[in-house]
């Protein structure tokens with residue numbers, strides 16, 4: 001299992017944001033994307049997850065192998081935590097949610113409706129979704145938002161264990177997770193012409 005990007009360019013609202021993105025990630029490896037707000041990290045992550053096409057270049061190994069966690073937690077408010085996890089597991093043809101509940105210390109909250117959780121608890125449940133997918137490539141956009149220090153350490157442990165099991169991870173984060181990861185600063189890869197106004201991309205709104 002590997003993820004390879006070759007000379008990839010991505011756009012938002014039809015306007016190029018990044019170009020010339022190339023990297024190879026092998027099983028067990030993680031890549032952290034860095035760059036200022038608006039530089040294109042989310043756009044690149046969505047392309048790797050197969051949620052939007054690239055402008056040019058090639059992504060090999062992504063899409064069907066990816067579990068994506070974006071800014072939204074992806075929880076159904078009127079389902080309990082365990083129902084949410086079982087739902088996601090079923091979507092990916094899996095059944096076991098116990099490891100995910102344990103990893104994020106969600107067992108005491110397993111019968112609570114997701115809509116009644118705090119922001120950090122929702123985020124923990126949203127991240128636990130990744131573990132029930134069985135997918136090897138985790139693509140994560142600012143995963144630690146709303147997490148307290150302890151929850152950040154739970155997340156870092158979950159990523160470490162995923163990598164040790166032969167998984168891969170690509171994440172945009174400004175936090176040092178203490179994970180052995182390569183860093184890609186996208187700043188030099190920003191397209192010359194950036195979206196200032198006018199263009200919009202409704203799928204992102």
Ligand SMILES: Nc1ncnc2c1ncn2[C@@H]1O[C@H](COP(=O)(O)OP(=O)(O)OP(=O)(O)O)[C@@H](O)[C@H]1O
Pocket residue numbers: 012013017035036037038039040041042043044194195199200201202204205
């Ligand atoms: N819905 C949209 N339609 C058009 N352009 C957008 C839309 N959303 C964001 N953009 C623009 O696309 C560019 C890249 O945004 P993107 O969200 O990928 O950056 P980012 O590096 O993830 O930013 P942040 O660190 O703030 O999350 C920015 O110039 C942004 O203003």
